[in-house]
Amino acid sequence: MLVRPINPVFAAEVSDVDLCQPLSDGQRERIENEIQEFGVLVFRRQPITADQQVAFASSFGPLDTGLQTKLLNKVQNRLGHAALSDISNVDASGQVADRQHKQTIMTVGNMYWHSDASYEHHPFRYSILSSQAAASWGGQTQFADLRAAYDNLDERTRDLIRDKEAVFYANYTRDFLGIEDDEAQRQTYPPVRWPMVRTHPGSGRKLIWVDNKVFKVLGMSVPEGRVLVHELLEHIGQREHVYSHTWEAGDVVMWDNRSVLHRGRRFDLNERREMRRVSTVDDSSSLGELSFDELPRRWMAPENAEHAE
Ligand code: OGA
């Protein structure tokens, strides 16, 4: 197995391994060690089947099935496997879905910086995404290193966030984007509290723990907290902390949700962009769940305004 750093800060390309085959113990350990350091591992020309992708991911821990069973099956279940998330703009019949289709809207919702399942009391550890069809323009996935971003943060802001807690809510970005989810969906995951500075267990490095799901910083007014999070996300997303992956069909990218954020980039929604994802569950947990009463006021579409508080 060969591991070549992609840039001076994080991310590496791994070659000389066949992901269609079961991993040896040595290969499994090597990948686990490398991802602790690099945060993102890119495997090119690995046309794995869905079952092979599930088998590969299972080498790194228990797989999440909650997202698919609690939420995504309500959109469609094209892949028919509780551990596989359909990250595509393809409808259940296999055609490119209409731009209004919930499946397409889901891909748009991935275009803000996030860590998968940061809004869950038990979040994800690794996500493994494979490409079946890539867009001819755009559609990259970008990754940002939260550890490098912490290292480069000014002293005063580090002091400010040192003991702060942020509240993450699953639907915050979707509400902001005007995605009209019903109340049942909005109450699937209660808001959770997380420390804004965490230590990554694999590398022992500190990191800034925020993403676009944060709607409140405890101990600050709502506007002050949101401005701070916005500023931190701008800092995290600066070029020197970012690796942008341009997809080709057959690529597999694995990332550590504990140390990097990611986002999808815009592409022509009339084109087919087809990926599938498997994620493992982390053993960390948030500082606790809040009640739904503490949810932010919804970004109200006029037809929903009558349900406003
Ligand atoms: C994901 C995700 C972004 C993209 O699969 O978790 O956020 O580029 N994907 O499709």
Ligand code: MN
């Ligand atoms: Mn994601």
